[in-house]
Amino acid sequence: MTDGSDASSVRGLGVWLTSETPSSPLQARCIQIYLGWLGLARNPLAMLGLAIVVALILAAIFAPLIAPYDPIAQDLQRRLLPPGTPGNLLGTDELGRDILSRLLYGARITLYVVALVVVTAPVFGLLIGTVAGYAGGWVDTVLMRFTDVFLAFPRLVLALAFVAALGPGIGNAVLAIALTSWPPYARIARAETLTIRNTDFISAIRLQGASPLRIVVGHVMPLCLSSVIVRVTLDMAGIILTAAGLGFLGLGAQPPLPEWGAMISTGRLYILDQWWVATMPGLAIFTVSLGFNLLGDGLRDALDPRSGR
Amino acid sequence: MPASPETGAAGIALLIAHLDVRFGTGEGAVHAVRDTSFTVRRGESFGLVGESGSGKSTVLRAIAGLARGWTGRIAVDGKDLGPNRTKAFYETVQMVFQDPYGSLHPRHTVDRTLSEPAKIHGIKDIGPRVEALLRDVGLGPEFRFRYPHQLSGGQRQRVAIARALMLEPRILLLDEPTSALDVSVQAEILNLLQRLKREHGLTYILVSHDLAVIAHMCDRLAVMNAGRIVEEMDVEQLRRSEPQHNYTRQLLNASLGYDRETADTLLTFD
Numbered sequence: 313m314t315d316g317s318d319a320s321s322v323r324g325l326g327v328w329l330t331s332e333t334p335s336s337p338l339q340a341r342c343i344q345i346y347l348g349w350l351g352l353a354r355n356p357l358a359m360l361g362l363a364i365v366v367a368l369i370l371a372a373i374f375a376p377l378i379a380p381y382d383p384i385a386q387d388l389q390r391r392l393l394p395p396g397t398p399g400n401l402l403g404t405d406e407l408g409r410d411i412l413s414r415l416l417y418g419a420r421i422t423l424y425v426v427a428l429v430v431v432t433a434p435v436f437g438l439l440i441g442t443v444a445g446y447a448g449g450w451v452d453t454v455l456m457r458f459t460d461v462f463l464a465f466p467r468l469v470l471a472l473a474f475v476a477a478l479g480p481g482i483g484n485a486v487l488a489i490a491l492t493s494w495p496p497y498a499r500i501a502r503a504e505t506l507t508i509r510n511t512d513f514i515s516a517i518r519l520q521g522a523s524p525l526r527i528v529v530g531h532v533m534p535l536c537l538s539s540v541i542v543r544v545t546l547d548m549a550g551i552i553l554t555a556a557g558l559g560f561l562g563l564g565a566q567p568p569l570p571e572w573g574a575m576i577s578t579g580r581l582y583i584l585d586q587w588w589v590a591t592m593p594g595l596a597i598f599t600v601s602l603g604f605n606l607l608g609d610g611l612r613d614a615l616d617p618r619s620g621r
Numbered sequence: 622m623p624a625s626p627e628t629g630a631a632g633i634a635l636l637i638a639h640l641d642v643r644f645g646t647g648e649g650a651v652h653a654v655r656d657t658s659f660t661v662r663r664g665e666s667f668g669l670v671g672e673s674g675s676g677k678s679t680v681l682r683a684i685a686g687l688a689r690g691w692t693g694r695i696a697v698d699g700k701d702l703g704p705n706r707t708k709a710f711y712e713t714v715q716m717v718f719q720d721p722y723g724s725l726h727p728r729h730t731v732d733r734t735l736s737e738p739a740k741i742h743g744i745k746d747i748g749p750r751v752e753a754l755l756r757d758v759g760l761g762p763e764f765r766f767r768y769p770h771q772l773s774g775g776q777r778q779r780v781a782i783a784r785a786l787m788l789e790p791r792i793l794l795l796d797e798p799t800s801a802l803d804v805s806v807q808a809e810i811l812n813l814l815q816r817l818k819r820e821h822g823l824t825y826i827l828v829s830h831d832l833a834v835i836a837h838m839c840d841r842l843a844v845m846n847a848g849r850i851v852e853e854m855d856v857e858q859l860r861r862s863e864p865q866h867n868y869t870r871q872l873l874n875a876s877l878g879y880d881r882e883t884a885d886t887l888l889t890f891d
Contacts, residue, residue, distance in 0.1 A: 335765075335766060337732060535727070535728060
């Protein structure tokens with residue numbers, strides 16, 4: 313393909329994406345996504361957040377290619393080297409393992425935790441919240457009291473109890489985090505559903521004989537989705553911190569896995585003389601949490617019409 | 622066998638008898654509609670007029686099954702309705718809502734809004750039908766994949782009307798279909814409704830607080846106040862300004878425009 317036809321196909325895509333008269337459902341949806349993207353792209357802080365998140369994902373995918381060393385290979389000759397040492401850009405830890413390599417592989421664990429929580433807690437919360445809000449009556453009461461029970465558990469303490477009961481490990485940590493993080497999503501979804509259920513467009517679809525399932529899934533959920541997505545993105549930082557906290561307490565990922573929280577925990581022993589051992593993973597957690605928060609703020613501005621633009 | 626006027630098999634599309642609607646229970650209960658009765662003949666346009674809160678919209682919502690807790694009789698085509706509505710009912714009676722900004726799902730394209738009722742009722746050939754209906758309500762095929770926020774108020778109301786017609790109903794409940802629109806668009810929508818009525822052989826029950834709209838659209842009307850029908854008349858009587866009831870007279874005076882003298886003489890009827 314020549315450069316000329318490339319350019320014209322790009323221009324064609326631009327026209328297709330900005331058309332006032334879309335000719336297929338796919339095009340209509342793509343235009344909406346494109347417009348949302350333009351709104352997000354106007355916000356430099358959100359783009360910074362997005363860049364950090366994308367960098368995290370790339371680091372996790374390409375860790376074996378980028379990392380200079382095996383993250384669990386020990387070299388006691390080269391232990392506790394300071395950052396900037398040739399060959400060990402961010403220094404080495406107490407067992408002579410390269411900290412940069414461990415951080416890159418640690419991104420995989422962080423992303424694994426985040427991804428597992430994201431595909432469980434918000435989905436469950438959205439389902440409970442919309443069903444409770446739409447059904448009302450005793451269904452609402454039962455589901456929301458059930459939610460309250462979970463909301464009443466302190467997150468870290470419940471996570472500790474879980475891990476103590478089921479044994480330490482990254483899987484149990486994820487389970488504990490997911491079990492304690494869905495109630496807020498259920499609450500948000502229910503609140504949104506209560507404002508949606510009495511609108512005329514829901515009355516209209518009821519008048520066309522739609523089943524409650526069709527209404528909840530096809531009409532209520534899409535409207536709750538944006539506030540839940542925003543909330544999830546903002547919660548990411550908390551999820552990462554909880555996972556790191558469990559790792560720090562020795563209840564999350566187990567050695568020699570390069571989990572960031574566990575790395576801080578071992579670095580604590582050397583914090584006065586070899587500060588970098590604890591600081592580097594701390595910086596990684598800080599940066600990634602900040603990235604998710606910035607992205608979440610940007611998404612809220614782009615997705616939530618009530619943020620007043 | 623001649624149909625008795627009470628069960629009204631032949632000419633009567635809709636019969637309402639001794640309808641009461643209450644919201645809530647105990648001290649805070651609101652008795653929105655009280656002992657209301659009227660009949661609508663097939664092919665007729667029947668108007669319900671009254672001020673805000675007079676219960677006229679509640680009558681429509683009770684017919685549609687959106688307001689719960691009504692007592693009395695509602696019969697469509699001679700068949701009495703129970704508390705729950707059937708698919709056959711939805712294929713007979715449809716409704717157009719007051720606010721076109723609130724009656725279309727903001728995340729659904731026009732195409733989806735129009736095809737969904739057909740999908741629910743298992744109708745085939747949805748695509749051509751959607752395009753034909755869009756043409757019917759005066760919107761071109763270029764509107765088919767737009768979202769509501771890309772449409773004006775009048776265009777939205779046309780989509781809402783097309784949606785109501787998707788199941789080919791015989792009775793259309795119109796809940797102030799033009800009061801949220803500006804005056805020039807109001808006339809367009811009213812003319813569209815008149816044309817659709819002729820072409821599809823529809824029966825209209827039109828709720829409005831605007832006597833001019835009622836006079837333009839309807840054959841007969843009932844005036845409601847505080848949940849009761851105070852007067853039923855045909856539109857000729859309205860045009861000649863010959864109301865029997867004081868409340869109707871007051872409504873007529875108020876519709877002539879605001880002036881302080883009239884405002885001072887306004888009474889509360891109950």
